[in-house]
Structure formats: C-alpha cells, structure tokens
Amino acid sequence: xxxxxxGGAGFIGTNLTxxxxxxxxxxxxxxxxxxxxxxxxxxxxxxxxPGFQFVQGDVCDGDLFASVLEQHRPNAIMHLAAxxxxxxxIDGPEAFIQTNVVGTFKLLxxxxxxxxxLEGADKDRFRLxxxxxxxxxxxxxMDAPAFCESTAYDPHSPxxxxxxSSDHLxxxxxxxxxxxxxxxxxSNNYGPFQFPEKLIPVVIMKCLRSExxxxxxxxxxIRDWLYVEDHARALERVLDRGQVGETYAIGGDNELTxxxxxxxxxxxxxxxxxRSADGKSPEDSRYSSxxxxxxxxxxxxxxxxxxxxxxxxxxQWAPLQNAESGFRQTVxxxxxxxxxxxxxxxxxxxxxxxxGVNVQS
Numbered sequence: 001x002x003x004x005x006x007g008g009a010g011f012i013g014t015n016l017t018x019x020x021x022x023x024x025x026x027x028x029x030x031x032x033x034x035x036x037x038x039x040x041x042x043x044x045x046x047x048x049x050p051g052f053q054f055v056q057g058d059v060c061d062g063d064l065f066a067s068v069l070e071q072h073r074p075n076a077i078m079h080l081a082a083x084x085x086x087x088x089x090i091d092g093p094e095a096f097i098q099t100n101v102v103g104t105f106k107l108l109x110x111x112x113x114x115x116x117x118l119e120g121a122d123k124d125r126f127r128l129x130x131x132x133x134x135x136x137x138x139x140x141x142m143d144a145p146a147f148c149e150s151t152a153y154d155p156h157s158p159x160x161x162x163x164x165s166s167d168h169l170x171x172x173x174x175x176x177x178x179x180x181x182x183x184x185x186x187s188n189n190y191g192p193f194q195f196p197e198k199l200i201p202v203v204i205m206k207c208l209r210s211e212x213x214x215x216x217x218x219x220x221x222i223r224d225w226l227y228v229e230d231h232a233r234a235l236e237r238v239l240d241r242g243q244v245g246e247t248y249a250i251g252g253d254n255e256l257t258x259x260x261x262x263x264x265x266x267x268x269x270x271x272x273x274x275r276s277a278d279g280k281s282p283e284d285s286r287y288s289s290x291x292x293x294x295x296x297x298x299x300x301x302x303x304x305x306x307x308x309x310x311x312x313x314x315x316q317w318a319p320l321q322n323a324e325s326g327f328r329q330t331v332x333x334x335x336x337x338x339x340x341x342x343x344x345x346x347x348x349x350x351x352x353x354x355x356g357v358n359v360q361s
Contacts, residue, residue, distance in 0.1 A: 001125075002027040003239075004074040006059055006107065007081030009038040011194040012131070012228055016078065017043065017052070019232035027051040029072045031065070032081065033058045037195040039344065059103035066110040076127045076239055077111055079104070082163065085197055086135075089159035090298060100162035101169070104130070108173045115179055129182045129239050130170040134224070134249070135160035136185065139301035146224075146305035147185070149247045156299045174245055182242045184235060186250040187306045190326065191228030192333045196341055200327075203262050204334045205341060207269045207287045217296035219259025222303040226252030227326035230319040237317045248315070251306025254323050263288055264323070268331045 003020060007013040008030030020026040032038045034056055046052045053072065057064045059081045081103060083089065083096045111128050118126055137147045138154030155161040173179040190200045206213045234250045242248060256264070266287035277285045311317050321329070334341060 001075040002029065002072065003076045003078055004029045004031055004068070004072060005078045005080060006031045007038070007079075008032050009034060009040050009043060009054075010080065010084075011037070011191075011198075012189055012231060013080045014039075014042045014193045015191060015228045016080065016232040016235060017046070019229060020236060021046065021049055021051050024236055025051070027053075029053045029055060029068070029074060031055050031057050031059075031068060035083075037084075037197075039193075039195070041340075041343070042193045059107050060098055062106035062110050065107060066113060069110060069114040075122070075125055076129065077107075078129045078131065078235060078239065079107060080131045081107075082131075082166075084133075084159065086157050086159045087297060088197075089157055089162070093158035093162075096158050096162040100159075101165045104166040104169050108169060108179065112173060112177050112179050127180050127182060127239055127242075127244070128170075129184065129235065129242075130167065131235065132167050132183055132185045133160065133163050134185050134187050134251070134304045134306055135301065136164040136167060137304075140303040140305055142222075142303060144303075146251070146307040147249060148307040149185075149249050149310055156301055180244040182238055182244065183247040184238055184250055185247065185306075186231055186234075187224035187226050187252055187304060189226055189228045189231050191330050192337070193340075194228075196344060199258070199261065200265060200330060201334060201341065203265045204269065204331060206290060207266065208273070208338065210275065211290065212292050213262060213266075213287075213290045214292050214294040215258055215262060216294060216300060218293060219257055219262065220302075221258050221300060222255050222305070223258070223261075224251045224305045225254045225256060225261070225323070225326075226250065226319060227321035227329070230321055230326075233320070234311060234317050237315045238311070241315050243314075248311045249306050249308055250311060250317075251308040252319050252321075252326075253308070254319075254326075255303075255305050256323070259291075262291060264327055265331060266291070268328060272331060273335055 008017045009032035020028050083099045089096045137151045153164045155164045174181045194201050269287045275285050
C-alpha cells in the first residue's frame, strides 16, 4: 500500500514510518508541519529509501493537503498530526484547537473529496485511520475497570478535549458522508525519538546531567505504558484488518505510578551508566537520590488504563515488549543517541519539570 502519514516526523509517527517501510514494505508519504516536536532529522536515514517521500505541510492547510492527496494518490491515510502535551495545552490551548480540531476538520474534508472520486478497487480499499488517546476518557478511580471502546468520553484538559472533538468529527464524517474510517485510542507511549518534554526522556536527561528530577504531587498518578513499536504494529494491524467504523483501544498491560516508573528508569541508569561516587554514600550516588516532588498540575487525571481485549481477540495483536524489556531498550537507545537529544535541546528548550512545559531559553 501507499500510506500517507500525517505527523510522521513526530515521535509515534517516526517509529510508525520506520515500521511501515522496514517491516511491512509499504510506501510512505510523510506529511508534517515540522513544529518543535517534529524533527525531520529523525527520518534523515530514510531520505534515499525508494518507498519514502516527505512533504512539509500543515493539516490546517486544507488546499495543500488536498493537492498532496491528488499528487501522491495514497491507498490510506494514518492521521497522527496533533499537539499532544497536556501542560502546553493548559498554558496555550489555542494551538491545540487549531491543530487537533480545525486541522482534523480540514483533513476530513479533503479526504472526503478524494475518496468520492475514487473508483472500483481503489475506493474499496481506501481507509482513514485516526489515532487518538486514552485521555479522552478522563480519569479512572483506583478500583475502576480499565477504559474500553464503549467508555464514555470525559476529557479534563484542553488537550484531551481537543482530541475528543477530533474523534467525534471523524465519526461524523463516517456516518454522514460514508468516509471509511477507523479510530484507535492508545495509552502512554515510550521509546526512541521521543521529544524530551515527556516523562521518560526527561528523566534520562536529568540523570545524565545530575539534575533534580521533579515529579508532580506525590508521584501517585498511574499510567499504562506501551512501547512505541508495539503501537506501530497495532496501527498497521488495525489499518490492514480492522472493521470500518470501529474503534480499537490499544494498551501495554503495564500500569505504573509515575514514581514507580521514575524509580525503574533510575535503576536502569544505575546499571547502564553509573554515577561517579565522588565521596558520596552508596545511596546518594544512585540516580533516585535526584528525585524531588513539586506542586501538582491543574486537572491532573489520577489514573489511565486500557482494556485491549478487543484488538487482541479480533485482530490477534498483543504487545511484544514488557516493562523490563521495553524500558531497558529505551534507556539504552537514549544513552546510545545522546547526541540526538542534545541536538534537540540545542533548539532552545530547557527541561523544566516532569510533564511540564519546556520554555524557550
């Protein structure tokens, strides 16, 4: 297939693009605005791949997106382009409304027009896969069952509200115009190429710099963690085998409190890149000694968890990485690619707090 991936230079998009090209032998057209979190350098080694093409563009530019569809004639669209950082949405919600809501609207209109002029087998095989988040479902109580496809929406932040809005738009274009869509709602991703405003790369960078590792509240908030290539595998499986109009929840079966996660990353750093003792006690020389606690952010959801039984049973997908293997691979990748991280940070961003805003320096 030829697949157009919006947001393909972002964290999940980069890993998805690599998987589609290298593991599935699909052709991929990446469409990305290249905002602060979109890094074409993460795709630089693919520039000469015969199945790869790149177009710089904004999903809010409906005319450009429509022209890209006409030029490249994809068999499917995988829509990942989004503003995705909760704290940024609290400080500046307008960008989230523009990209996640208006951008999805513009994309859907262009996709509808493109789809309506397809014929025969090309029309039968066309799909639009919209990639969303578990945050649209709100916050779970500690003893509540995990989110599933029928969970009612209850977004609490500008980010999650904008993604919920985009989900509803996608469903409306299916029901009103017959656009063949699929939707996925996924738990927290981690792995290579993640922009260092998110939890795990922040912790690694703080460890490497021997800087304080601040955690919101008491670190009791719980998230379900999924290795990004497992997510890429799930998305390709949904596109290939999913039933049009259906939603698929994707999770890693890996619930951890933020504090547990940070401690696990610190332990891996102790093993793989030990700190110099420099007269410190054994306890003080561990990276976990850098952990501090800061004031919680507004509207911080307590727990997310995904029940992924539908995609497992219907599409025979399951995560290949567990907490130990996935986190180990991730820490090793960042240690082996610390220059990539430093190059990102040299663009003018500072690490302020875990999950917090990276303000320009």
